[in-house]
Amino acid sequence: MYEVIAFYVFAVSTTILFLITAMSKNVLYAMSSLAAGMVMISGFFFLLGADFLGVVQLIVYVGAVMALYAFAMMFFDATKDIKEKHSNPALVFLLGGLMALLFVVMFSVPIIGENVQALYPMHEAAGNAQDVGMVLFTKYLIPFEVAAVMLLVAMIAGIILAGKKMDYSLTECEATDEELIKEIKKEEA
């Protein structure tokens, strides 16, 4: 009973929030609704018994990714309304609808199909986090490590791409403070 209510609440709110993200003209609104929508998504995960996944979604997606978006938004002018030229709205919605239909058809295969077997079956005895941990660090260890490396690389890339004045190191140079300030002021000019 509660499940049904929860599901529909989450579903409706997610849909509305994501619609705002996709349609809104204001960057701030879009971003905020995205963040909220992701919180609702994590609710789904909890409903499905994927506790660990839900927590990870909250921490990583809502906490880290959206924060990243918020920081990035600081660079751009957020007060103005985005003016967008939409050339063919009907076509776009049609495509979207078709895509949805297709996806439903595609994803209904597991329902219809009869030979699907669980590769890594769940154990009810252990909690979800323990289960995930057991599979993650044994069967999925290599992807885990690789993902870690990838995150490292992404972090470095992000720093380099967005960083300023990376040419010289503040700690290793031998200039005095006044010279440094003059350098900085000159660069900023």
Place this chain on the structure above:
Amino acid sequence: MEIGISHYLILSGILFSIGFVGVLRRKNLLMLFFATEIMLNAVNVAFAAIGNYYGDLSGQMFAFFIIAVAASEVAVGLGLLILLYKKYGSLDLEVISSMKG
């Protein structure tokens, strides 16, 4: 009535298409990224639902890795976006169309 897998899948489909429409419509690069995030999240929901239906942990694992990849993608993408903004002064796709064929 019971919430079966079909509910989740239909929901996932709707969310995906919302994201897809957003990708096609949006002319501002940042908003484009938002729409991409929507798509990724919809797919995550679908994976988790199917995994739950079969009692398989593979679905949740896949969703994990998708989250990891999305995070790194955002990091790099936003860095590039900043550089692009510095170069062109605007994030409108119509303006940044110098690679004409």
Place this chain on the structure above:
Amino acid sequence: MENLVYIALFAPFVGSMFAGLFFARRPRTHLVGIVASALIGVTFITSVILAMHVAEHGAIRVTMMDWISAGDLTIPFGFLIDKVSVTMMVVVSLVSTIVHIYSTGYMDHDKSYNRFFSYLSAFVFSMMILVMSDNFAGLFIGWEGVGVCSWLLVGFWYHKEDKTFEENPSISPSWAANEAFIMNRIADLGMLIGIFLIYWNVGSLQYEVVFAALPHLADGLLVSIAIALFIGAMGKSAQFPLHTWLTDAMEGPTPVSALIHAATMVTAGVFLIIRANPLYGMEAVHGVSMFIASLGAFVAFYAASMALNARDIKRIVALSTLSQLGYMFAAAGLGAYWIALFHLAAHAFFKALLFLGAGNVMHAMDDELDIFKMGGMRNVMRGSYIYMGIASFALAGLPFMAGFYSKDAIIETAFNDGSFIIWGILVITAGMTAFYSFRQVFFTFHGEERYKALGFKPHDMYKYVLVAMAPLALLAITFGWFMDSYKAFVTGKDGLPLYEMSHATHHIAWLLGSLVIALAVTGIVIAYKKYAGKGDNAWKRNEKFEKSFIYKLVANQYYVPHFYDEFIVKPYTMASAKFWEFDKAIVDGSVDLIAKLFYVSGDVSRGMQNGNLSSYLNWMGVGALLLILGAVLTAFVG
């Protein structure tokens, strides 16, 4: 023996290639003429040796190689040296040798000397193929080859410009060459149909196989084949109505006229009829043969009438060739094949001599053709005068000359056959022949020296050329004496059917002969009285007579060329122009349309690459959708 056949066949080819490959771009090289003439001389010698061999041992059959071997159709490159073909070989090679030697002198001042010899030797090669082949396909190859070489040679001075019809009825050498070739082509269609009919019903094109199978074919089919093959002969031998090209072909150099349009190419039609004599001798085809004989007689008269008042020296000789061809066809049509062949050989000799003599006169008069401007030239051109005199005597059929025996034989044949109309026409034509040939001789060599007033300074041809022409003169005189031995040779084993005059004709043969001689002598005397006088008796132009209807009718060749131009050439040209429009609009248009389609579609698709990320994403979405759709469909179907 086989090697002799190949030598006889390919020597002219070697000569042609030698001249064409190595000397085509060089200036006049005398070596070319000498080599070409020598090679044709080799052909002549080998032909004579082969003739002697054939006389003793019978026909030689040689197969060089398989040419076409596709399914049921086998056509080899084979050669049949029998009495008929060896006669032709000897005649062709002898006249060709003399003409080649003559050309070394005549074409001496021409800058395309080398090209001339290449073409001339190529012609001899084609004629040899025609004559020596043992199947209809080889004959046709030679047929086409001589047609092409004739086109090349008549149009030898292709750079001469087109003149109007009134100025020069042959318009220009290139026009005349086209006319000759196209008329021959039209006739070749008939010949091809004949060959197809033969192949379709007999299954082979070898002479022996075809002739053996003839009695088993239906009558209607035999008549059709005979008619079709004769149409081909009509084109090559310039019978009415395909005759206008022969007089216009005089635009080519004189050696060409001597070789091609007197002795060899135009006799190819007669050769075809003689070669196919098993067909034309059959009862079922009798009607066609009678038609051939009648047409021959008509053409003989028709051409002689046009020669009566022709002014162009070469045109007179060309018309006399046409007339004598008519005689040959008359003989062949009446079944006297060996007589036709005999006349063919004799005619080749004295006609070539006549042309070469005319060439000498033209050369002396700086290529002036009008006999009204010549006169009294026997004082400066003794040698040519003697030669042309001998040749004209032979042509007129005076006793003891070659023409007497052969022409009289034909006239006797007509009488013997009972076709008195043909006999009458041929007798009258004989009289006309004597008149016009001597008219030309007297105009040129006797009477007042009209050329002096016009400033010409004539001189005779080089001595060696005159010496080279001597064998022809000798043969023109003596060839007739060998008629009986020739008859024995050619109607012997594997030869032509023996045509003997009936007893009744034999009795009055001397009467018939003297009738013809009387007519000929009358003609010569009239010509002498009119044209050979000097001083007070000198010939004067009769302007009034020249304006009379009959004079103009004959002078314009009975307006037949006008008729062809108005009713065939002009409508065809108009139709061609219409078809060209059609071709440009539709054929070219559709090809251009395909190209344009590609261009346009390329231009349109270029719009896809506009650098706009949003549109790229749109396309990506469409593509992804299609792919997923495809996957889903195959998953459901499969």
